[in-house]
Amino acid sequence: MEITTQEFKHSNLFKVKGRVDSATAPEFSKAFAKANHEGRFKLIVDMSELEYMSSAGFRALLATQRNCKRYNRGELVLVSVPERIREALELAGFTELFKIYNDPLEAVGSF
């Protein structure tokens, strides 16, 4: 897994590539925790190049969403979720917990 961050005025855009599973989820979580630590709570996760995500990744997204939404200080949104990953998120009942955009700039503009 590879994760890169781009900072915008109001939000942080994360581009995640490869696979998020129990081995790589801690690194995935850490990227968001670092942003939160720096006072950034409007987070965008671009999944267009993500190949795979297990429930370990879902849990990281859930924990981050909780932290971001606390005190109405922000939100984590998803962009370009690949079909298979979207199906697994739906099965887990997670799609209603995250806004999903088709374009990263649309998400950046929403904040």
Place this chain on the structure above:
Amino acid sequence: MPNLILPARFEFLDEIRDFVAQVAREGGFTEKAIYSLQLAADEAASNIIEHACQGDSNERLRITCVMQNDELVITMHDSGKAFDPSKVKQPNLKADLSERQIGGLGVYLMRKLMDEVRYESDPKTGNLLTLIKRRG
């Protein structure tokens, strides 16, 4: 029978998913079904590594994956603590963000994605998890 013996560590999940995908592809499963099988096997193995083997790097996980007629049968054998997935409470998928449980999701996904999940634990021979999926 194709079989894989690996240290019970998360960094080997990639190999487990590749192994299952290869057998499923040869067995004529669709790419969508293969993704589900990889996810189910990953969730099963992750739980065994975390709960049964509890980070003991000497533990081994023995996995078989084979087509039996039109069914893909995956077995996972370990000698760690008993971890019966049927004892894991189903998470409430309708709960609000603040109430949503972090645990139990992997077992839930595994059960939803497979047609059959069986678990046997024997103090002498260890734990055996069997996952079965029929080709649609």
